[in-house]
Amino acid sequence: MQFYSLAFVLFMVVALVAYYGIGRLFGKGQWVVLLAASLAFYAFCGWQNFVFVGVTSVSTWIGALAFAHFDGQSKEARSQAESRDEKKAIKRRFVRKKRLVLLAMLVLNFGILSYIKYADVLVRYVMPDTTWTAGILLPLGISFYTFQSISYVVDTYNGKYAPERNFAKYLLFISFFPQVIQGPINRFDALAEQLYATRSFDVRNARRALLQIGYGALKKYVIADIVVWVVDGIFDNVGPGIPGSAVVVGILLYAIYQYADFSGGIDMVLGFARLFGVQMADNFRQPYFSVSLADFWRRWHITLGAWMRDYVFYPFALLPAVQRWGKWLTRRCGKHIGRTLPACVANILVFFLVGLWHGAESHFILWGLYNGLVIAASDLLTPLWDKMNKALHVNVEGKAHHVFCIVRTFIIVNIGWYFDRIVDPNALSICFRNTVFNFHPELLMPALGRVVDSHLAMGLMLAAIGTVFVFIISVLKERGIDVAGAIVDWPAPARGLLYAVVVLMVASSFMFGMGSGFMYANF
Amino acid sequence: MTATARKTIHSILGIVVALAIVIVSVNAAAFALCPAGSKSEVVWTEYRNQESLDTIVLGTSLMARSLDPEVVDNHFATHSFNMSTPSQSVSESYVALREVLDNHDIKHVVYGIDFSALWPEYWGNVASVFMAEKWKGDAPWQRFEDMSYILTDYEWMLGATSINWAFPWVQQRVGPGEVADNVRMKLDGTPVTKAAEYVEDGWIYHGQGYGNYNAVFDYNADHHKSYRHLGMSPLKEENLNYLADICDLCNQRGVEFVAMVPPVPDFTLITMKDHYAEYTRQVKELVESHGGLYLDFNLAKPDVFESRESYFQDFEHMNYEGAAVLSDAFVELVKEYESTGDVSAHFMSYDERIAGIDHIAIADLTDKVTESGIELHASCATGTNVIPEYQFLVDSGSGYEVVQDYSTSDSCLYVPPANGEYKVRVNIRKQGSDVEFEKHTQHSVAYAAGSPHGKPHENRPHGEPGQSGNR
Known part of the structure; x- marks a missing residue:
C-alpha cells in the first residue's frame, strides 16, 4: 500500500479514530487496535506475508519463553544442589540447552531470510545459465522484522529483559505496520512498552508528527523521485567511455537520491508512529555532515549499525580467541596495534555483513568491504594522522579542519556509492577509470542532455529547491536546534503557510515523478 | 472559562486557520495553473447550453478529435454533442452518461474506444479536471453519487492518483510563461471557448462540444512519440467492467450503443503488434455480448474508410480533415447497419490490415x-x-x-x-x-574520441515513467 494514496489516508484515519476512541472509552486495550491495524496492513500488502511473519513471530516467541523456562529450571535445580561443582554443572547443562535453542532460532530465521534473499543470486553464481528461481517474492519487511526478532531472542538469551508472555503483544512488536516497509530496526526494550501503553491524543505531538511526515514526503517525492530519473539515465547504460564528469554528477545525485529516499521514507514512518504516540528509533542524523566514515555509519541507517555493533561486533571482539590474539599483538606490536587490529577485523566482518544484508551481488559485497577496509585503515593509521597534524600545526579543534573532515568524508562516502549504484563490474571499472582519466567536463552537458529534457529540467529545479530546504534544516539540526519543536510553536498562520508550501511542492512533484516505491521497501 | 477550555479552543482555532491557509493555497495554485477554458470546461459549459440532445459522443481525446457532431446531424437530423475530453476515464464517461441520460431524451450513444484508457494506471490523474468541471453545475448529493461510483476502483484508491485528485494541475496546467495570461482570462470573463483556443495553440472550436486542429503530423521529425514509448499493458478488468456498465446503462434506458475505435496513424497501429488483436478480441466480445455495435476504423476496409497520413495531427489523434472524412464514413456505416443489420464485411483482421500497408x-x-x-x-x-x-x-x-x-x-x-x-x-x-x-x-x-557515451540515443518523449533505484 502506497503511503501517498487515499487508501492509506483512510486506513490511518480509521486506525487513529479507533485507537484514541478505544483509549477514551475503555482506558485500555489500545494496543489491540495497533495489532489489528498492523495485520490489516499486512493483508493489504498480500496475505502470503502472514506465513513468513507468522513463522518468525511464533518461533522467536517460543524461543524466548524457553530461555526463561530453562533459567527457572536451572535456578531451581541449583538451589537444590549441594556442592558448588554440582551447581556449576547444572548451570552448564542449562546454558547448553539455551545455546541449542538460540542456535535453532538463528538457523531457522536467518535460514529463511537467506534462502529468500540469496538463493537466486547464489544459484546463478554457480550455474549462470540456470532458469531456476526460489519463486518467492521478498515478504514485506522480512529483513527488518528478522533482525528485530533476533535482537529480541539474543537479549532474552542474555537475560537483558524478561520475555513477553502474551503472543499477541509480541506479534505487535514484530509487525507494527510503520516499521515493516523499511525499518527502522526497533529494539523490544525501547518499543514494546510504548506499543502497549494507554494514551490520549496530544495535539502538540500530532503537529510534530505531521511536520515529520511532510518533511519526509518532501524528501521522497520532491527530491528522490525526480532525481532518480537522471541517476538511472546516467547509470543504466554505461558505455566504455562515459565522461567522468557525468559519472561524478551521477554519483552526487545518487548520494542525494539515496539519502532523500531512505531518510524521507523513515521520516514518514516515524511520523505515522508518532501519530499513535509511539516514538520509534531514529535512523538518520545528518549523515553528510560526518567527520569520518565511522562517524558516517553512526549517523546513517543508525539502527542497522547499532544492531551490527551489539550482535556482531561486540560478540566477535569479545570472543576469548580474539581477546587472546589482542593480548598477543600488544606484546609483539604495541598497545595501539594490539587494541586496534582485532577491532579492525571485527569492523571488516561487520561491513561485509552489511554489504551482504543489502544483497548477495558482488557490488554490494565490494561496497561493504570498502567501508570496512577504509574504517580499519583509518583506525590503524590514527597515530600517523596525529603526527601529521602535529607536524603541520593543524588545529584539529578549528572550524576549517572540521569542514575539511566533512568534505573528506563526503568524498570517501561517494566513492563507496560507486560500488553501491553501479551494478555491473565492467561498468564499475569504466566509471572509476573515466572519473580519473577521462573526466571531459566539456562533455557533461551533452551527456546530461541525453537524459534531461525540458520537462525533467523543470522537475530538477523543484528538486533543487527541495534540496536547499533540506540542507538548511539539516544545518540547523546539526547545530542542535530542535527545528520541529520550534515550528510547532509558531502561530497558526505561519504554520499554515509552511504546510501549504510543503503540500504544493509535494503535489507538484507528481508532474515530474511517478511516486516510485521506496528503495528499501521489501528489503 | 477554564484554562483547559481556552487551550482547546485555541488549538481548534489553530487547526482551522492552518487548514484554511492550505485550502486557499491549493485553490489559488489550481486557479493560476489549471488552464482557463480547459477542454473539459468547454464541454461542460457548452453542454449546459444545449436544450435538447438525442445523440451523445463520449470518450478520450481520440474520440474528441474524431467525430464531428455536425456531420452526424446533417445526415440523421439528430441533435448530437461530442462530450469526449482528454484523458476521460471509462468511469468518468459512465458518470457523464448517467447525467446526460437523466436530463435528455437520448437515443444514441457513441463511445470512443481508446485501448490505452483501459490500461491500468495509465492516466496521470483520473477523475480530476473532467469531474471538477462537471461538479461546478451539480448539487452536492450528485457529487457524492459520482464519487461513490468512481471510488469503487480499489487499485486507484491504492495509487498516488487518488490523492492528486485534489491537485488538478498535476494533470493539466499551463506553462510557466502563460500563468499571467491564464489568470487574466479567468478574471476578465473571457468565454471558455476563446480561452481554450488561446491556451491550446492551433485548436479551433467548431461547436457541439467538438474542436480540432488543422495541422498535419510531421512524420520526418527528429523525435516522435508512439505507443512503444508508452508501453503496452493488459487491459484492466475494472475498466472493462466500467465499459460493461456503460453498455448496461444504455440497455436499461433503451438507448442504442455504438463502440467506435477511432483510427490511429499506421505507424502507431504497427507498434501495437499482437496487443491489438488481443485488445480487439476482449473489447469487441464485451460490447457485442452487451448488445452494442462495434466499429473499428483501424481495421476498416478501404471501401469504407482509407487511412491517410494527412488525416493525423500527432501520433494518435486525427485533425479536422481526418475527422470530417471519418465522420462521413461513420454515418454511412451506421446507415447500412440500420438497413441491413450487419456491416462485418467491411472490416478485416489486424494481420490483413498490416499486410496491406505498402509504404x-x-x-x-x-x-x-x-x-x-x-x-x-x-x-x-x-x-x-x-x-x-x-x-x-x-x-x-x-x-x-x-x-x-x-x-x-x-x-x-x-x-x-x-x-x-x-x-x-x-x-x-x-x-x-x-x-x-x-x-x-x-x-x-x-x-569525443576516447570518451564516447554508452547510452543509445532514443526518441524519448516527455513524461515517460522512470525507474526507481537499483534495489
Whole structure:
C-alpha cells in the first residue's frame, strides 16, 4: 500500500479514530487496535506475508519463553544442589540447552531470510545459465522484522529483559505496520512498552508528527523521485567511455537520491508512529555532515549499525580467541596495534555483513568491504594522522579542519556509492577509470542532455529547491536546534503557510515523478 | 472559562486557520495553473447550453478529435454533442452518461474506444479536471453519487492518483510563461471557448462540444512519440467492467450503443503488434455480448474508410480533415447497419490490415558512441510485406553527406574525423523504389574520441515513467 494514496489516508484515519476512541472509552486495550491495524496492513500488502511473519513471530516467541523456562529450571535445580561443582554443572547443562535453542532460532530465521534473499543470486553464481528461481517474492519487511526478532531472542538469551508472555503483544512488536516497509530496526526494550501503553491524543505531538511526515514526503517525492530519473539515465547504460564528469554528477545525485529516499521514507514512518504516540528509533542524523566514515555509519541507517555493533561486533571482539590474539599483538606490536587490529577485523566482518544484508551481488559485497577496509585503515593509521597534524600545526579543534573532515568524508562516502549504484563490474571499472582519466567536463552537458529534457529540467529545479530546504534544516539540526519543536510553536498562520508550501511542492512533484516505491521497501 | 477550555479552543482555532491557509493555497495554485477554458470546461459549459440532445459522443481525446457532431446531424437530423475530453476515464464517461441520460431524451450513444484508457494506471490523474468541471453545475448529493461510483476502483484508491485528485494541475496546467495570461482570462470573463483556443495553440472550436486542429503530423521529425514509448499493458478488468456498465446503462434506458475505435496513424497501429488483436478480441466480445455495435476504423476496409497520413495531427489523434472524412464514413456505416443489420464485411483482421500497408510509415534512428566511432542503427514501421532499405547520412557542418548508400543493412559505423557535434540522419524507402526517400529522421550526436557515451540515443518523449533505484 502506497503511503501517498487515499487508501492509506483512510486506513490511518480509521486506525487513529479507533485507537484514541478505544483509549477514551475503555482506558485500555489500545494496543489491540495497533495489532489489528498492523495485520490489516499486512493483508493489504498480500496475505502470503502472514506465513513468513507468522513463522518468525511464533518461533522467536517460543524461543524466548524457553530461555526463561530453562533459567527457572536451572535456578531451581541449583538451589537444590549441594556442592558448588554440582551447581556449576547444572548451570552448564542449562546454558547448553539455551545455546541449542538460540542456535535453532538463528538457523531457522536467518535460514529463511537467506534462502529468500540469496538463493537466486547464489544459484546463478554457480550455474549462470540456470532458469531456476526460489519463486518467492521478498515478504514485506522480512529483513527488518528478522533482525528485530533476533535482537529480541539474543537479549532474552542474555537475560537483558524478561520475555513477553502474551503472543499477541509480541506479534505487535514484530509487525507494527510503520516499521515493516523499511525499518527502522526497533529494539523490544525501547518499543514494546510504548506499543502497549494507554494514551490520549496530544495535539502538540500530532503537529510534530505531521511536520515529520511532510518533511519526509518532501524528501521522497520532491527530491528522490525526480532525481532518480537522471541517476538511472546516467547509470543504466554505461558505455566504455562515459565522461567522468557525468559519472561524478551521477554519483552526487545518487548520494542525494539515496539519502532523500531512505531518510524521507523513515521520516514518514516515524511520523505515522508518532501519530499513535509511539516514538520509534531514529535512523538518520545528518549523515553528510560526518567527520569520518565511522562517524558516517553512526549517523546513517543508525539502527542497522547499532544492531551490527551489539550482535556482531561486540560478540566477535569479545570472543576469548580474539581477546587472546589482542593480548598477543600488544606484546609483539604495541598497545595501539594490539587494541586496534582485532577491532579492525571485527569492523571488516561487520561491513561485509552489511554489504551482504543489502544483497548477495558482488557490488554490494565490494561496497561493504570498502567501508570496512577504509574504517580499519583509518583506525590503524590514527597515530600517523596525529603526527601529521602535529607536524603541520593543524588545529584539529578549528572550524576549517572540521569542514575539511566533512568534505573528506563526503568524498570517501561517494566513492563507496560507486560500488553501491553501479551494478555491473565492467561498468564499475569504466566509471572509476573515466572519473580519473577521462573526466571531459566539456562533455557533461551533452551527456546530461541525453537524459534531461525540458520537462525533467523543470522537475530538477523543484528538486533543487527541495534540496536547499533540506540542507538548511539539516544545518540547523546539526547545530542542535530542535527545528520541529520550534515550528510547532509558531502561530497558526505561519504554520499554515509552511504546510501549504510543503503540500504544493509535494503535489507538484507528481508532474515530474511517478511516486516510485521506496528503495528499501521489501528489503 | 477554564484554562483547559481556552487551550482547546485555541488549538481548534489553530487547526482551522492552518487548514484554511492550505485550502486557499491549493485553490489559488489550481486557479493560476489549471488552464482557463480547459477542454473539459468547454464541454461542460457548452453542454449546459444545449436544450435538447438525442445523440451523445463520449470518450478520450481520440474520440474528441474524431467525430464531428455536425456531420452526424446533417445526415440523421439528430441533435448530437461530442462530450469526449482528454484523458476521460471509462468511469468518468459512465458518470457523464448517467447525467446526460437523466436530463435528455437520448437515443444514441457513441463511445470512443481508446485501448490505452483501459490500461491500468495509465492516466496521470483520473477523475480530476473532467469531474471538477462537471461538479461546478451539480448539487452536492450528485457529487457524492459520482464519487461513490468512481471510488469503487480499489487499485486507484491504492495509487498516488487518488490523492492528486485534489491537485488538478498535476494533470493539466499551463506553462510557466502563460500563468499571467491564464489568470487574466479567468478574471476578465473571457468565454471558455476563446480561452481554450488561446491556451491550446492551433485548436479551433467548431461547436457541439467538438474542436480540432488543422495541422498535419510531421512524420520526418527528429523525435516522435508512439505507443512503444508508452508501453503496452493488459487491459484492466475494472475498466472493462466500467465499459460493461456503460453498455448496461444504455440497455436499461433503451438507448442504442455504438463502440467506435477511432483510427490511429499506421505507424502507431504497427507498434501495437499482437496487443491489438488481443485488445480487439476482449473489447469487441464485451460490447457485442452487451448488445452494442462495434466499429473499428483501424481495421476498416478501404471501401469504407482509407487511412491517410494527412488525416493525423500527432501520433494518435486525427485533425479536422481526418475527422470530417471519418465522420462521413461513420454515418454511412451506421446507415447500412440500420438497413441491413450487419456491416462485418467491411472490416478485416489486424494481420490483413498490416499486410496491406505498402509504404514506410515512420523512421527511427538510434546511435551509440563507442571507441570505434558512432554506431548508427535504423529501423522503421512498415507493412509485413515491405522490405525497407536504408541510407545513412552525416552532417559535420557543411551539409549532409552519404556515409552508407541505400542497402538493406540497417546499421552503419561512422568514424568521425574529429571531436565535435554531428548530425546523423537515415533515409528509408521500399526496396526497388527510386524516390530519394519515403521517410527520414535525424538528430545530433556529441562525439569525443576516447570518451564516447554508452547510452543509445532514443526518441524519448516527455513524461515517460522512470525507474526507481537499483534495489
